[in-house]
Amino acid sequence: MSAATPAPRMTRQRREILEALDTRDFRSAQAWHERLRSEGSTIGLATVYRGLQSLADQGEVDAVVAESGETLYRRCEAGEEHHHHLRCRGCGKAVEIDVPEFEAFAHRIAEQHSYGDIQHTIELTGICPECAAAGKD
Amino acid sequence: MSAATPAPRMTRQRREILEALDTRDFRSAQAWHERLRSEGSTIGLATVYRGLQSLADQGEVDAVVAESGETLYRRCEAGEEHHHHLRCRGCGKAVEIDVPEFEAFAHRIAEQHSYGDIQHTIELTGICPECAAAGKD
DNA sequence: GGCACAGATGAGAATGATTGTCGAAATCAG
DNA sequence: CTGATTTCGACAATCATTCTCATCTGTGCC
Numbered sequence: 001m002s003a004a005t006p007a008p009r010m011t012r013q014r015r016e017i018l019e020a021l022d023t024r025d026f027r028s029a030q031a032w033h034e035r036l037r038s039e040g041s042t043i044g045l046a047t048v049y050r051g052l053q054s055l056a057d058q059g060e061v062d063a064v065v066a067e068s069g070e071t072l073y074r075r076c077e078a079g080e081e082h083h084h085h086l087r088c089r090g091c092g093k094a095v096e097i098d099v100p101e102f103e104a105f106a107h108r109i110a111e112q113h114s115y116g117d118i119q120h121t122i123e124l125t126g127i128c129p130e131c132a133a134a135g136k137d
Numbered sequence: 138m139s140a141a142t143p144a145p146r147m148t149r150q151r152r153e154i155l156e157a158l159d160t161r162d163f164r165s166a167q168a169w170h171e172r173l174r175s176e177g178s179t180i181g182l183a184t185v186y187r188g189l190q191s192l193a194d195q196g197e198v199d200a201v202v203a204e205s206g207e208t209l210y211r212r213c214e215a216g217e218e219h220h221h222h223l224r225c226r227g228c229g230k231a232v233e234i235d236v237p238e239f240e241a242f243a244h245r246i247a248e249q250h251s252y253g254d255i256q257h258t259i260e261l262t263g264i265c266p267e268c269a270a271a272g273k274d
Numbered sequence: 275g276g277c278a279c280a281g282a283t284g285a286g287a288a289t290g291a292t293t294g295t296c297g298a299a300a301t302c303a304g
Numbered sequence: 305c306t307g308a309t310t311t312c313g314a315c316a317a318t319c320a321t322t323c324t325c326a327t328c329t330g331t332g333c334c
């Protein structure tokens with residue numbers, strides 16, 4: 001019974017959002033909205049929010065919640081490898097890291113506790129060589 | 138030359154917050170406030186927010202941002218073995234998990250990049266059996 | 275192509291969490 | 305105890321996000 005997802009209409013606005021999502025950055029809905037506006041679109045903020053959410057539901061974009069509480073969106077490269085960052089607490093510089101073992105580990109733990117729909121976040125921070133040299137600790 | 142952190146005063150309110158934080162649950166500032174009020178305290182909401190934040194800064198409590206954007210707090214057991222949680226996105230129930238391999242992994246990565254004073258956070262979330270049964274997904 | 279209608283849009287109001295303000299009350303040093 | 309500061313509590317303000325509602329527009333149908 002019941003339709004899975006009513007498939008949203010392809011409107012001008014929805015197309016614009018998809019086009020704007022070409023950079024690989026995580027940005028807030030407001031930031032994407034600003035970008036669209038600065039490129040001449042007349043799209044409304046609420047529409048950007050609605051669009052990003054429905055795209056996230058469809059798995060077209062990834063959404064993460066920042067520490068500030070804002071939700072950041074980024075186009076989801078299908079088949080892209082999941083990775084994390086090692087960020088410097090002094091200067092903010094981030095290095096990408098892979099944690100391949102962890103992906104499997106997360107699912108194993110989840111199964112042990114019968115939890116479903118697992119998601120994980122790994123935050124690795126430290127002091128980079130430059131900041132350490134500058135005494136920033 | 139300047140004190141590092143002005144060490145907050147131990148007021149009745151601050152003590153009440155610490156006392157309320159006896160359960161190991163992750164709860165929102167508002168939820169802790171409600172609990173304090175229901176136990177007879179006259180503490181204000183802003184005070185609870187300020188108290189929890191300063192406790193988080195001191196490392197006395199852990200703070201995580203839920204998907205809704207709310208910040209959840211839980212007392213951090215001092216001297217407790219470092220561990221992480223598998224938290225339910227439906228009801229907030231958390232299960233402690235060990236990720237022994239990860240501790241070593243974090244240090245290995247840090248060394249590769251010459252980063253020092255490493256800290257890490259692992260957030261594992263899913264839907265617990267009860268919530269899954271209740272259709273909360 | 276033209277028509278009807280459900281779904282989408284945009285402007286602005288509403289919501290909800292969190293933070294700022296400020297006079298009053300409480301803490302800590304002396 | 306007394307005074308200098310910090311913290312409190314009530315409430316206003318802020319910020320991201322969601323809702324409302326009148327209007328517009330894909331889409332299926334003729």
